[in-house]
Amino acid sequence: MTNLNVAVSNEQTGYQNFSAGSFTFRRDEYFAYVDYPDGEYVMPIDDFLKALMRDIAWGFFYGTVNFDSVFGTINHYGNVDLFIGTQNEEYVNNGKDFMENFPSEELMEIFKAILSDWTIEGFDPFAAPQETGTAWGPKNGNNDEAISRTRQVAQRMIGMPGDTEIRSDETGYTVNRHFKDVDQSNPVVEAEPGFEDQIHGFNLWAHLSRSDVTWNPSIVSICKQSLLCPTTEEYILPVEHGNDRVEWFIQCSDEIVWEIKDGKSSKPRASLIMRAGDVACMPADIRHQGFSPKRSMLIVWENGSPEIMEKIKNGTVPRVGVEF
Amino acid sequence: MSVEYKTTYASIDNYNKGGVQMVSGNVKDYVFSNIYEVASKYAPYERVVVAKNLVYTIESCKAEGESPWYTCSHDEFAIAFDYDVEVHYIKMDDTSFIDDEKDGSFRLDDKPAGQYMGKITLNRGHQALLPEKTAYSFKAAKPATLVFQAILGDESNEKWSEICLT
Numbered sequence: 001m002t003n004l005n006v007a008v009s010n011e012q013t014g015y016q017n018f019s020a021g022s023f024t025f026r027r028d029e030y031f032a033y034v035d036y037p038d039g040e041y042v043m044p045i046d047d048f049l050k051a052l053m054r055d056i057a058w059g060f061f062y063g064t065v066n067f068d069s070v071f072g073t074i075n076h077y078g079n080v081d082l083f084i085g086t087q088n089e090e091y092v093n094n095g096k097d098f099m100e101n102f103p104s105e106e107l108m109e110i111f112k113a114i115l116s117d118w119t120i121e122g123f124d125p126f127a128a129p130q131e132t133g134t135a136w137g138p139k140n141g142n143n144d145e146a147i148s149r150t151r152q153v154a155q156r157m158i159g160m161p162g163d164t165e166i167r168s169d170e171t172g173y174t175v176n177r178h179f180k181d182v183d184q185s186n187p188v189v190e191a192e193p194g195f196e197d198q199i200h201g202f203n204l205w206a207h208l209s210r211s212d213v214t215w216n217p218s219i220v221s222i223c224k225q226s227l228l229c230p231t232t233e234e235y236i237l238p239v240e241h242g243n244d245r246v247e248w249f250i251q252c253s254d255e256i257v258w259e260i261k262d263g264k265s266s267k268p269r270a271s272l273i274m275r276a277g278d279v280a281c282m283p284a285d286i287r288h289q290g291f292s293p294k295r296s297m298l299i300v301w302e303n304g305s306p307e308i309m310e311k312i313k314n315g316t317v318p319r320v321g322v323e324f
Numbered sequence: 325m326s327v328e329y330k331t332t333y334a335s336i337d338n339y340n341k342g343g344v345q346m347v348s349g350n351v352k353d354y355v356f357s358n359i360y361e362v363a364s365k366y367a368p369y370e371r372v373v374v375a376k377n378l379v380y381t382i383e384s385c386k387a388e389g390e391s392p393w394y395t396c397s398h399d400e401f402a403i404a405f406d407y408d409v410e411v412h413y414i415k416m417d418d419t420s421f422i423d424d425e426k427d428g429s430f431r432l433d434d435k436p437a438g439q440y441m442g443k444i445t446l447n448r449g450h451q452a453l454l455p456e457k458t459a460y461s462f463k464a465a466k467p468a469t470l471v472f473q474a475i476l477g478d479e480s481n482e483k484w485s486e487i488c489l490t
């Protein structure tokens with residue numbers, strides 16, 4: 001059989017190839033090539049790196065992380081599938097899909113190595129396109145500082161004694177160019193003597209206005225298994241998230257358009273236009289991708305209950321948030 | 325050209341709800357509502373569930389005037405989504421009546437006996453902790469929108485067919 005793989009000269013570009021099971025990953029100046037036993041899949045390198053960054057930062061996340069309509073990962077919490085076409089109707093119907101399962105830590109280590117080698121100086125896969133250089137060209141340094149940012153996770157509520165810090169100039173988080181008009185005042189806390197550490201409030205909007213990443217929720221408050229995960233969004237969510245459980249959105253400022261497709265087949269279902277104050281639920285059988293014309297504030301509301309894991313395993317997880 | 329960006333918010337008296345363009349399926353699947361619209365529609369401090377996942381909820385209400393006193397066996401959180409709301413706290417002398425197994429906040433008959441802990445004045449986007457087993461009440465000079473991270477309980481009202489796109 002003719003070898004249809006694109007010729008990539010690492011000697012010329014200075015990048016490394018990586019393999020995971022029967023997958024091989026290669027990059028050149030513009031593209032990422034995913035080689036698997038039945039063929040080769042090509043993606044623009046910037047899209048690939050931005051999606052890879054989210055898949056790493058979210059620990060393979062809840063359910064399916066589609067890098068696009070063909071390639072991605074499915075999290076089984078402890079192990080993970082790497083796939084070509086298994087979430088694409090045409091690939092599946094024609095027997096062209098391919099999938100391999102890995103222990104999560106093993107694939108995570110490989111993904112991190114790819115991201116580190118292929119992300120060049122000046123390119124920040126977490127940033128909005130107007131805030132970063134490009135991913136293109138030959139190997140030129142790295143940006144390990146940017147890609148090793150971890151999401152801030154509160155124990156109870158950020159800003160409380162001993163908990164995660166609120167973002168500020170002092171902690172290195174300046175106000176984003178799209179949020180210069182966001183009020184930076186703090187709530188007025190008038191605690192009686194002895195209660196200073198027990199009553200607590202902070203300016204969530206100001207905290208968000210200082211986020212240096214896009215499409216990367218952090219956790220600000222925890223009510224048992226209920227996780228309030230606000231994030232700032234600009235341009236396009238770099239993945240199509242195929243959530244395996246319902247996921248709620250509360251739009252806090254500006255607007256986001258969500259393109260909703262069927263989780264399995266990728267056929268279009270709907271588009272949601274969410275404006276300040278709008279609340280919507282992503283059903284558990286879809287994939288969603290957001291478009292945010294201006295940097296906007298979004299609360300992603302997650303439920304970390306082990307009970308949900310059980311329901312996913314035995315197939316009883318509710319498809320919709322509420323039936324009415 | 326340098327652009328001055330304007331962040332667009334909404335409020336209980338000025339919101340611009342979005343919506344859904346359907347290709348296939350049922351619009352009800354998206355349980356689409358708007359917290360300001362919900363707050364504007366119901367009585368002061370009537371908490372309406374706008375998001376639910378198992379027992380966990382996000383609830384919206386109108387803050388106006390003084391609220392009753394509430395308490396809860398677990399932490400809850402409140403976010404002011406438009407105008408000023410005061411939160412007052414009391415460390416109760418007796419918390420033995422609080423059932424650890426009972427989720428969600430509940431109303432107290434009166435202002436409870438105990439030590440006044442202080443108050444927090446929230447403005448747009450400010451979030452406050454409502455600590456477990458602490459009594460709290462709200463005060464707002466004019467109608468404001470208050471959003472809770474909570475658990476389904478006595479104070480939670482589900483009115484899905486009244487609030488969601490159908």
Ligand SMILES: [Fe+2]
Pocket residue numbers: 241243247288
């Ligand atoms: Fe998602």
